[in-house]
Amino acid sequence: MSDRPGLERPHPVQTGKDVAVDKGGDTTIQPQTRPDPIADPGLPPHQPRPTDVSERAEKRAERQVATLFVFSMICAVGFCVAYFTLEIGDHPTVWLGFGASNVILGISLGFALLSIGLGAIQWSRKLMSDVEIVEHRHPIASSDEVRTETVTALSQGISDSGIGRRPLVRNTLIGALGMLGLPVIVALRDLGPLPGTKLEHTVWKAGMRVVNDIAGTPITPDDLQIGQLVNAEPAVFFENKPDGEPKFEGTELLQAKAKAAVILVRMRPQDIHPAKGRENWGINGILCYSKICTHVGCPISLWEQQTHHLLCPCHQSTFDLANNGKVIFGPAARPLPQLPLMVDSEGYIVARSDFHEPVGPSFWERG
Amino acid sequence: MRLLSARLSAKRRSPFAGLVVLLLGLLVSGGAYALLAPANAETSTSSQSAIEHGRQLFLVGCSSCHGEHGEGIVEQGGQTNYGPPLVGVGAADVDFQVGTGRMPMAQPGQQAEPHPVTYTPAEIRDLAAFVASLGPGPAIPPKSAYDTQNATTEQIVRGGDFFRTNCTACHNFAGAGGALPEGKHAPNLQGTSNKHIFEAMVIGPQQMPVFSNKVITPAEKRDIIAYIDSIRSEPKYGGSPMGAFGPVSEGLFAWIVGIGVLVCFAVWIASHTARVKKKGV
Numbered sequence: 001m002s003d004r005p006g007l008e009r010p011h012p013v014q015t016g017k018d019v020a021v022d023k024g025g026d027t028t029i030q031p032q033t034r035p036d037p038i039a040d041p042g043l044p045p046h047q048p049r050p051t052d053v054s055e056r057a058e059k060r061a062e063r064q065v066a067t068l069f070v071f072s073m074i075c076a077v078g079f080c081v082a083y084f085t086l087e088i089g090d091h092p093t094v095w096l097g098f099g100a101s102n103v104i105l106g107i108s109l110g111f112a113l114l115s116i117g118l119g120a121i122q123w124s125r126k127l128m129s130d131v132e133i134v135e136h137r138h139p140i141a142s143s144d145e146v147r148t149e150t151v152t153a154l155s156q157g158i159s160d161s162g163i164g165r166r167p168l169v170r171n172t173l174i175g176a177l178g179m180l181g182l183p184v185i186v187a188l189r190d191l192g193p194l195p196g197t198k199l200e201h202t203v204w205k206a207g208m209r210v211v212n213d214i215a216g217t218p219i220t221p222d223d224l225q226i227g228q229l230v231n232a233e234p235a236v237f238f239e240n241k242p243d244g245e246p247k248f249e250g251t252e253l254l255q256a257k258a259k260a261a262v263i264l265v266r267m268r269p270q271d272i273h274p275a276k277g278r279e280n281w282g283i284n285g286i287l288c289y290s291k292i293c294t295h296v297g298c299p300i301s302l303w304e305q306q307t308h309h310l311l312c313p314c315h316q317s318t319f320d321l322a323n324n325g326k327v328i329f330g331p332a333a334r335p336l337p338q339l340p341l342m343v344d345s346e347g348y349i350v351a352r353s354d355f356h357e358p359v360g361p362s363f364w365e366r367g
Numbered sequence: 368m369r370l371l372s373a374r375l376s377a378k379r380r381s382p383f384a385g386l387v388v389l390l391l392g393l394l395v396s397g398g399a400y401a402l403l404a405p406a407n408a409e410t411s412t413s414s415q416s417a418i419e420h421g422r423q424l425f426l427v428g429c430s431s432c433h434g435e436h437g438e439g440i441v442e443q444g445g446q447t448n449y450g451p452p453l454v455g456v457g458a459a460d461v462d463f464q465v466g467t468g469r470m471p472m473a474q475p476g477q478q479a480e481p482h483p484v485t486y487t488p489a490e491i492r493d494l495a496a497f498v499a500s501l502g503p504g505p506a507i508p509p510k511s512a513y514d515t516q517n518a519t520t521e522q523i524v525r526g527g528d529f530f531r532t533n534c535t536a537c538h539n540f541a542g543a544g545g546a547l548p549e550g551k552h553a554p555n556l557q558g559t560s561n562k563h564i565f566e567a568m569v570i571g572p573q574q575m576p577v578f579s580n581k582v583i584t585p586a587e588k589r590d591i592i593a594y595i596d597s598i599r600s601e602p603k604y605g606g607s608p609m610g611a612f613g614p615v616s617e618g619l620f621a622w623i624v625g626i627g628v629l630v631c632f633a634v635w636i637a638s639h640t641a642r643v644k645k646k647g648v
Binding site: 043050051097106212215225265299300302303309316318 | 537551
């Protein structure tokens with residue numbers, strides 16, 4: 001135990017080669033000739049661990065490691081038992097209000113892995129070799145012999161191919177490699193087609209009913225009280241084609257909904273300050289705004305009925321619905337688009353037209 | 368019997384005798400009050416006397432802010448209400464505000480917070496009757512409107528659709544509540560009674576919008592409540608929900624507990640093991 005390999009004092013780091021590199025700068029300093037101002041104390045004397053000198057301690061550490069590994073086995077078996085015995089699905093096993101299956105599976109697998117790790121660390125700390133080791137750095141460059149050989153082989157190859165002597169072959173090769181870029185560029189077309197004016201329109205059009213989301217029921221102005229909020233959609237999402245299939249479904253429905261979703265709110269008419277040209281966009285204090293935030297397009301319906309503020313929960317953009325959807329706080333750059341309303345012949349609330357501006361976040365062409 | 372009375376008599380000078388007699392007396396009088404008091408309150412519910420009793424309560428507890436006739440009190444300058452007018456708010460509003468302890472409010476603030484309820488159910492009913500007499504408004508819903516005992520899976524699923532469309536923006540996907548601007552917040556629905564949830568949708572208390580019965584029908588409201596009931600009673604499948612606040616509490620846990628434990632392991636791995644000086648034990 002007393003003889004410890006690798007404990008000789010490390011060599012001085014500075015070598016003749018390093019000094020040669022430094023010669024471009026200050027050559028007066030010659031580190032290898034100067035004595036160390038502070039003597040290298042070397043490593044402290046090695047002290048053994050209890051497990052190195054006492055067999056009892058060693059056996060105890062062995063037992064600790066083995067216990068951890070056995071515990072890991074028990075946990076792994078516990079995982080399998082829990083997997084088959086604990087119910088999931090409609091009638092899950094519940095312990096203390098927790099879904100037993102998930103909790104036990106997670107705990108057993110977690111402790112199975114953890115105990116292997118703990119055992120390995122305990123093993124290396126208490127039982128594995130404990131001597132200090134010094135390892136010296138080696139130069140990264142290959143030996144001069146290998147380098148010369150490589151350069152020779154390379155020049156041999158170049159001269160054999162005759163790329164310098166045959167410009168026709170060389171130039172056509174360059175052309176062929178360059179041409180390979182074309183398929184890549186042409187394939188970019190599949191990212192399109194360009195959206196055209198799609199971003200500027202929604203499915204709303206004059207006379208389309210504003211209906212309650214989920215239920216799809218049309219709404220009359222009398223249905224709404226002061227302070228009311230309705231999460232609404234265009235009626236077309238609830239209509240069927242002549243063959244009985246829905247007019248919108250699947251991805252198409254989601255894409256159209258993502259632009260056309262609106263909220264309908266009612267406030268006291270005297271609280272509303274409509275902009276010029278928007279005086280007839282509401283019905284007795286009932287206003288309709290896009291539900292899509294103009295910042296990055298989160299759906300917003302967090303409406304404070306007393307302040308008339310609409311807050312976006314994503315980044316706290318706040319819009320004043322009594323003042324044309326003006327941004328009063330947060331990162332949104334544009335006011336919330338408003339949908340002009342009127343009442344149809346049956347007394348239901350309908351759109352007067354599509355939105356007059358693109359809904360949702362700003363995009364490149366909009367500037 | 369004689370033996371018993373003799374024993375009691377022997378103990379009548381015990382230092383505890385007075386205490387026992389006092390406790391017995393309190394127990395008897397308290398029990399008698401508990402038996403008799405509700406009967407007294409029940410007797411005051413005939414409509415006219417209920418309104419009159421409610422008016423008396425209103426004058427004492429509410430009129431300082433809402434005015435003697437519920438007409439509201441406007442602050443100097445006429446801009447804001449000290450207490451809003453209560454004409455037309457209906458019995459449901461009183462039942463919600465007083466029944467959840469939001470009213471009477473101890474002091475003006477951003478938001479009326481729920482407190483321990485100060486009035487008895489009978490007094491709340493009389494107060495509601497008085498306020499309802501000021502002008503027509505939503506009535507207290509019957510029990511059948513919010514009873515979700517027999518809700519079918521289909522109704523719960525539909526209620527979930529309505530909940531996610533109309534409620535989650537403020538009240539969170541699990542009904543855990545959320546923040547609103549300027550120090551206000553949407554309350555947690557976990558402990559709110561079904562009746563008060565129904566009333567809140569009808570009346571739109573404070574910043575909450577109104578969801579009137581014509582747009583969200585009473586049946587749809589019951590489905591929403593059935594859904595809230597189902598998420599309240601559902602087991603925690605994934606372990607502790609940590610308040611169901613999503614990435615905020617979970618991230619905090621991961622950063623502090625998760626990374627903290629990893630740091631502890633790193634310290635343990637790199638630390639020195641025990642050493643001994645002498646060789647051979």
